[in-house]
Each structure stands twice: as C-alpha cells, then as structure tokens.
Amino acid sequence: MPYDPGAINLDDKFSKFSKHWSPHIIAQVNDLHIKSVKVQGEFVWHRHEDTDELFLVHKGKLTIKYRDRNVTLGAGELHVIPKGVEHKPIAAEECEILLIEPAGTINTGDAGGELTAHEEPRI
Amino acid sequence: MPYDPGAINLDDKFSKFSKHWSPHIIAQVNDLHIKSVKVQGEFVWHRHEDTDELFLVHKGKLTIKYRDRNVTLGAGELHVIPKGVEHKPIAAEECEILLIEPAGTINTGDAGGELTAHEEPRI
Numbered sequence: 272m273p274y275d276p277g278a279i280n281l282d283d284k285f286s287k288f289s290k291h292w293s294p295h296i297i298a299q300v301n302d303l304h305i306k307s308v309k310v311q312g313e314f315v316w317h318r319h320e321d322t323d324e325l326f327l328v329h330k331g332k333l334t335i336k337y338r339d340r341n342v343t344l345g346a347g348e349l350h351v352i353p354k355g356v357e358h359k360p361i362a363a364e365e366c367e368i369l370l371i372e373p374a375g376t377i378n379t380g381d382a383g384g385e386l387t388a389h390e391e392p393r394i
Numbered sequence: 395m396p397y398d399p400g401a402i403n404l405d406d407k408f409s410k411f412s413k414h415w416s417p418h419i420i421a422q423v424n425d426l427h428i429k430s431v432k433v434q435g436e437f438v439w440h441r442h443e444d445t446d447e448l449f450l451v452h453k454g455k456l457t458i459k460y461r462d463r464n465v466t467l468g469a470g471e472l473h474v475i476p477k478g479v480e481h482k483p484i485a486a487e488e489c490e491i492l493l494i495e496p497a498g499t500i501n502t503g504d505a506g507g508e509l510t511a512h513e514e515p516r517i
Contacts, residue, residue: 278471300448325423348401
C-alpha cells in the first residue's frame, strides 16, 4: 500500500463505491486489513477457520446471525466473531461497516459461492 | 477476555472512565487489542519498534505530530502510524479515540515516563 500521507476519512471512503458485499481495503495495521463494506440483504452462512473478524458499524443496522442467537449492531457498535464460528450477516437496509481481519481473509470463508469477492480494491 | 455476548457500544464504553491517556481494552481480534482512550493535552514523543498502531477518532480532534509533519484527525477519521516512526499525539480539547495494536503494546513505547499505563483495564 502506498504510504498514507494523512487522515483516512470514512465517509469519503464509503462514497467511492456502491457495490454490496464487496470489501475495499482502506488501511493496514501489521498483517491486518481495515476494509470498508456496504451490505444489504442476506449474506451466506460461513466461518473463518483461522481468524477472528471484527465488525464495526459506521451507518445503518447490521444483524449477525449465529446458529443459536442474533447480535444486532447500530452505528458506533462493534462485535468480534470468534474464529471457527458459523455466522451470517443480514441488513434490511443498506449498512456501512468496517471489517478488521487478516490480509487475505476471504469474505465467504469456507462457504464460497457467488458472493465471494475475488478482488478487494484498495481505495 | 470473557466471551462477549453481543454488541459493544462505543459511547457506553467511553462513559465508563474519565482518566486521560489511559487505554481501556474493549475487544480483541486475534492478538490485537481494541482500546478506548480519552486524551487531552500533549503526550510524549515515542515510537513502537515492533508494531504499527491505528488511531480512529470517535469524538473530538487529534493531532499526531511527526518530526517532519502533522496529521490531524476528526471524528470518523483514522490513521496508521508505521512501526518505528516517532510520533506525539496532541489534543487541545478532550478527544475520544480507538487504538488498535497488539496486546501488550505499551502506550509510551520506547519513551517510558509518568504517562506510561501500567495496567489497561478491560471494560
């Protein structure tokens, strides 16, 4: 990633794309990527065998379904999905979120399928 | 850290303490801690030899001084300080920030001194 000369403004980053379920890399801390993602509708059930995953809601409301419970996040709320635990994100309306996870983490985890992001642009 | 049952609300976490320059651990992603910190005034010049450090401003305005430039962050803006680079955070008014850095990272880095946080409570 090119050396970042200054502030990374989240509203600015979210204004640069519109596709849902498509992570965009906005920063890196050691081996972790900070990604901006817009989501709407239902994602697939999946798990990440090797890593935790942090969700921080910037705008909107996100529900993370687990097999035995739901966690609902509003703006300014975060949640960490433990590694290996199956989950399914859902948003009735468009929702802007930050993801924090290791570089190379695939959005659909073990599930694959048509929502898999084969590229994660740096913006 | 006890298993987190749900949403972690940032405003709620910041309401739980008032001391400046005292990081509080609110979440963990793999080996990284997510810390809430209130700052006001001038911190010490220091560097972290082994890790990058992410600052995300939740409320207020933070200036990160480098030896050759300043980066100023408002609410909803983030910046990553590269490992090994000397920096000095400053906030004229109280500012609420999230830090993301490896567990065990000392707030004053190589500098030490009276602002060193010897404990980082989990809240």
